[in-house]
Structure formats: C-alpha cells, structure tokens
Amino acid sequence: MKTKICLIGIGKIAVDQHVPAISGSDDWTLAATVSRVGTVDGVPSYTDFDQMLADHPDIPVISLCLPTVPRFEYAAKAMAAGRHVMLEKPPGATISEVHMLQAMAKDHGVSLFATWHSRAAVAVQPAKTWLADKSIKKAHITWKEDVRKWHPNQDWVFEPGGMGVFDPGINALSIITEILPFEMRLQSAILEFPTNRDTPIAAKMQWADNISGEFDWRQEGSESWDITLETDGGLAELKEGGARFFIDGVEQPVDGLDEYPALYKHMKTLVDSNTSDIDVRPLIQVADALTLGKRISTDAFAF
Template sequence: MDTIRLAIVGYGKIARDQHHPAIAGHTGYRLDAVASRNAEVAGVANFESLEALLEEGPEIDAVSLCTPATVRTAQARLAMAHGKHVMLEKPPGATLAEIEILREDAQRCGVTLFASWHSRHAPYVAQARRWLTTRKIQRVDIEWKEDVRVWHPGQAWIWQPGGMGVFDPGINALSIATAILPRPFYLVDAQLQVPGNCQTPIAASLDFIDGVNVPIHAEFDFRQADTPPIWDIHVETDDGRLTLTRGGCEMLIDGQSQGMQEDAEYAGLYERFANLIHQGQSDLDVSPLRHVADALTLGYRHTVDDFVE
C-alpha cells in the first residue's frame, strides 16, 4: 500500500496533542476516521465506538489505539480480527498475559502489531545506547517527576486498577533504560506511596540490579507541582557520566551538552509503524511493562494523603 488509511481510537489529550499532529506530518498516512465517546474531529468520519467504525465506517488499513490499557486488548483483538494493523499506545496492555494473546492473534490474522514506546524515539536515546556500548557502567540513577494535574487533568482512570498511577509516566523512563543499558536488570526493592483514596501509587522508589550487580535506582513522583518536570537518567561509567535529560531531548557527558533537539517522538513512532507494516512484521516488546508489574507485585505500599484533583 502507498498510503496507510488510519483511524484513531480514543481521541483524548495524548491523541490530540501527539498522535494527530504526527500523523498529519507523515506523508505515508491519511487519517480517515476517529472513534471516540467524547470527541469529534473535523474533516474525518467520526464514530462513538470502534465497533461502529468497523461496521459502518470507511475502509481503513490500520488503527492507533489511544484508549486506556484496560480496554485496549479487546479493541486490538477486534481490529485484528477485521484484518487491521494495530498500534498500541503505551503500555501495550493492562497485564502481561494478555499481550501473549495479542501476539498470537497478530500472527494468526497476518497483521502488524506494534507496542509503541514513544520515549525510545527521543532524539538522543540511540546515541546514548551507542556511547554506553563501549563503557563499563558503574551506576544508574533515574529521576522522573511531573505534576499529574498538568499531564493527566481530570483522568480518574489513572488512579484505578490498571491505570498504573505514577508508573504511567515512569514506564517512559523504564522504556529508555531498557533500550540504552546493555544488560537486562531486575527489581530488588520497591517502595510505593499510594493515596488513601486511590488504587495506584502517586510516587515510587525502585532499586534494580543487572547481571553483574550494577545498581539502578529510580525515583518517580506525580507531585512535582509549580516547577518544571524532571525527566533525567544519569549513568556513571568508567569513562565519564552520561546524562539524558528533558526525556532524551538532550545528552550530556560529564555535564557538557552534546546537543539538544526538539521532541519528535511520535513522528518516530509512526515512521516505525509504517516500516513494520510494509515489512509485514510486528514489534511487541514488553520489558518496560514487566518492570512495572514486578514493582506492583513486590512493592511495599505506604498510604499517604488522599489525592484531590
């Protein structure tokens, strides 16, 4: 196919701010439809549900699922059963087990399935990975802090089971760490701060080690009010300190900037999705979600003040 006819399912903040502009800026796509309960988009066919889109809508090739993870698997299975390629916003599902079902469905239906991790497409992630390849890593420190009221305003689902709380942004840091570090790592301790009126944590302190006992520490916090967000990863090596800051839009070596670029993560996502479709392949890496699942399993829960929007 020359042009991929695409539909967005779930037109909320992330679809409006990131997905739609990225699609509009890519010559390989044409946005033909949107399925959303609470929004309509001018110039395309609009439906209240994916079911209605598939039954009544224009012919499409692929769907981009921007709905909450708790409903995404059922939607992905339905779309693939109709022969559509599927991009999954992060996280790819609410559980690890359901991802394996999706993997089998994609193979059986002969379609592309893409578990997208947008932060891996930040400008300096690939360069950081290359730089670390020839160094001995001694320690990793991750600091990922932002204001939930700014980045997820009015989104009560994030505090419900499956919503992940602070791990919704924290998984972005883990997606970068699993991409740039040369060895797998695993969780050894997790301290979770959970508001008394919520089911998911508002902050988390995590400790990992890799196969040669390199310590990896992460601090996630959703309470970074009135100050800019912090999206930093620091890697101490035998040949200097690498820092990815601004979510990977800038890289520093021993405090000296190696350059800074504007965020183009979602453009990278859609380029990757198009390539996978044209190559007849899928990409379903779940390593960042596995770390979150481990934290929610092993983590010690500390009750903190109720969260009020």
C-alpha cells in the first residue's frame, strides 16, 4: 500500500519535480496539497494548513516546497501533529532553525529529511567513492545560470532569506561537501549585491586547501554547473550538476534514479525506520560567506 503524502507550496519546483516524482513512485500517493494559489488536478487542495491537518489525520508525511522563510512554522506545526517532514533545499532560513527542527523531530518521534537534491544526482556517489583515497591538490566550482529562466519574476529570491545566487549555488556546495574527504574552511568571499536587492547576484569564494568557487546568476544561455578536482590520481570532473562524471577527460558510466525520485525513495526508508537525515554543512558554507564576505555593489536588477 502506498503512503499518503501532502505537498505544501505548489509553485515551480513542486510542479516541475515533486509532483512527477510522487506520481511515478510505487511508494507514495499525493493525497492533499496546501498552497495560496497552486493546485494539482484531482488532488484535494487547501489554503489552510490547519484545516488540512484536521481533515486528514490519515496523511503521515508532509513535504514542504515553499520558500525558506515561512517554512519553519509549517514544519514545526506538522511535527507537533505527529507528521513526518521532508524539507526542500535549503532546509531553513538559518542554521539555528534547522537545529531546532531536528530537536523537534526527536521530541515528537517523527522523521525529518533535509533534502539536497543535487547530492542525489547519479554521478555524485561514484565521484565520492573515487575521491575517497585521493589527495586533492586543487578544486574549483563553476555554478552559473540565468535567474530569469529558473526563477522568473520570483522576487522572494532577492529578499532576506532568499539567499540570492546561493539558492542555486548551495546545490554545488551540497555536492562538494559530500564528495570531499575532508571538511571545508572558508577563507574569503566577494559578494556582488544589486543596488536594489538584499541578496547577492554573484559570488566568488576561496577556501583553505586550494578550493575555490564562482557563482553567478547573470549567465544567459546554457548553464555552467561544474566541479573540477585535481588529484594525485588524475583530474575528476562533475558536470551538468552532478549528472556526468569524468576522469582525465573520459566519461564514467553512472546509473540510478533521477534526483527527486531518489529523494522520495530515501524519504520512504526514513519513515519506515523512523529515522532522520539532516546535514547543515552546505548551509554553513553560505552563512560563512555572508559573514566573512566583502560586499560590492553592482547594477540594479529587474526581471
């Protein structure tokens, strides 16, 4: 029997990724949605989360797809009602929020999954395995895309808590914190803020151990979602957001579920075992950049 799940926040990411992943799963059935405006055909829809909880005590799992700032209250309310919770990335607007949610999950005896969808890309674990016994000489992240394409007219990404270019950039940070055989320590960052916005549109970061990164939301055309690592065993490259893995220019065979189906498969395992999976390391890197980074003003931005 499939497990019932409720999606909160029926926006672009829910429509593009979550709904298809749930619909194609043997583990889940989408039993309700909660959103100010979005709905899913054939699924009971609500605008009031409390009403959904009251009407559906039979739905044990809540998946939160809404922006980070309002997400904490929904997650806390869901767990207080005894529901397991799955969080879209990043798992919170602040690190302390995530720690609080982790404690709540333990107190209420429910599962909490702080997802990082790019970690579920098919080439990430093969890259991690290959790098495990290598000495890393140098590593570089190039993460550039067009905000108008991926977040059309979504002003919340430039509001406090929206994280700006780190909304996609945290995907790269989720990968590199997973595959490196050591912890990262940020040394410096340069953050470009549009004069009319509250979050950065571009960033350059430098970590210890010769690791660097460039993030930009102004790139038009094709995306650059790449991580290169020079090692004592050769050059490793993760391309297309972790979908492809190369060693010394030779593409390696990889296989597995797509990112969001893999996340929902893992969530089912967590619920069945009543365990949680929370890793704040990617969020820590963003917080470190915003704490340590030098702020530079750049041209005003409009969609």
